[in-house]
Amino acid sequence: MRPYVIISSLVIAALFLGFNTPSNPVYISGHIRHNPKDTSVFLAGLNVFVKGGTQILAKTNTDKNGNFNLSFTPKDEKSFEFFCYGPGTDSILIASIKTFESDTPEMIFYIPAHIKRNALGNVKCLKCNKTDEVYPIRYGDAPIYTSRTTESGEKVLSPIYKGKYQAGACIVRTAKYYCDRDKVKF
Ligand SMILES: [Zn+2]
Numbered sequence: 001m002r003p004y005v006i007i008s009s010l011v012i013a014a015l016f017l018g019f020n021t022p023s024n025p026v027y028i029s030g031h032i033r034h035n036p037k038d039t040s041v042f043l044a045g046l047n048v049f050v051k052g053g054t055q056i057l058a059k060t061n062t063d064k065n066g067n068f069n070l071s072f073t074p075k076d077e078k079s080f081e082f083f084c085y086g087p088g089t090d091s092i093l094i095a096s097i098k099t100f101e102s103d104t105p106e107m108i109f110y111i112p113a114h115i116k117r118n119a120l121g122n123v124k125c126l127k128c129n130k131t132d133e134v135y136p137i138r139y140g141d142a143p144i145y146t147s148r149t150t151e152s153g154e155k156v157l158s159p160i161y162k163g164k165y166q167a168g169a170c171i172v173r174t175a176k177y178y179c180d181r182d183k184v185k186f
Contacts, residue, residue: 023073023074023075024073024103025071025072025073025103026071026072026073026074026100026103026104026105027069027070027071027103027104028068028069028070028071028100028104028105028107029067029069029104029105029106029107030048030067030068030069030070030082030107030108030109031066031067031068031106031107031108031109032046032048032062032066032067032068032084032094032109032110032111033066033108033109033110033111034110034111035110035111035112035113035114037112038112038174038176040173040174041086041111041112041174042086042087043062043065043066043111044062044063044064044065044066045061045062045064045086045087046061046062046066046084046085046086046111047059047060047061047084047085047086048060048061048062048068048070048082048083048084049082049083049084050070050072050080050081050082050083051080051081051083052074052075052077052078052079052080052081053077053078057072057074057077057080058070058071058072062084074100078098079096079097079098079127080096080097080098080100081093081095081096081127081184082094082095082096082097082109083184084109084111090174090175090185091185092111092112092174092175092185092186093113093126093127093182093184093185093186094109094110094111094112094113094126094186095107095109095113095126096126096127111174112174112175112176112186113126113186115176115177117131118131122134123136123177125177125179125181125182125184125186126179126184126186127179127182127184128179128181128182130179130181132181133179133180133181133182134177134178134179134180135160135163135164135165135177135178135179135180136163136164136165136176136177136178137164137165137173137175137176137177137178137185138161138164138165138166139173158180159178160178160180165177165178165180165185
């Protein structure tokens with residue numbers, strides 16, 4: 001009984017201390033690289049920003065080689081979303097991560113990100129990892145907005161038409177997919 005009590009007290013103490021330790025800032029050395037499947041993006045001078053939930057935690061620009069440094073202090077965010085945009089590039093999600101491996105991580109991002117698929121070949125969302133609300137992006141003429149009914153019975157305009165997200169013609173075609181759950185392109 002005794003060792004058990006000691007161990008559980010230690011575990012409880014560790015949890016307690018863990019939750020109360022102020023988190024350290026992270027200093028990210030980031031590198032944006034071309035995805036060999038689409039090398040159209042110009043890597044210099046891209047705007048990079050990190051979101052935790054709806055809040056922008058930090059933003060910066062890439063140097064001429066696509067490298068950047070970014071620093072912020074994580075709090076209780078469930079995940080961190082890295083986005084970037086630049087001349088002719090719409091805001092695109094390049095990574096969603098849960099934790100950082102150290103306080104000074106070296107991170108490589110691909111633009112567009114590498115696409116993961118499930119066993120059926122359906123594209124997984126970069127953020128929620130699910131496939132059910134992911135749509136390929138259709139580039140072309142004026143977007144066709146369709147109305148659809150939400151679960152609560154509310155009618156909303158949806159940019160999704162015939163199973164594709166309507167992006168319009170003015171955007172450089174970097175993002176290939178859109179997740180309607182997270183409202184992100186990647
Ligand atoms: Zn998603």
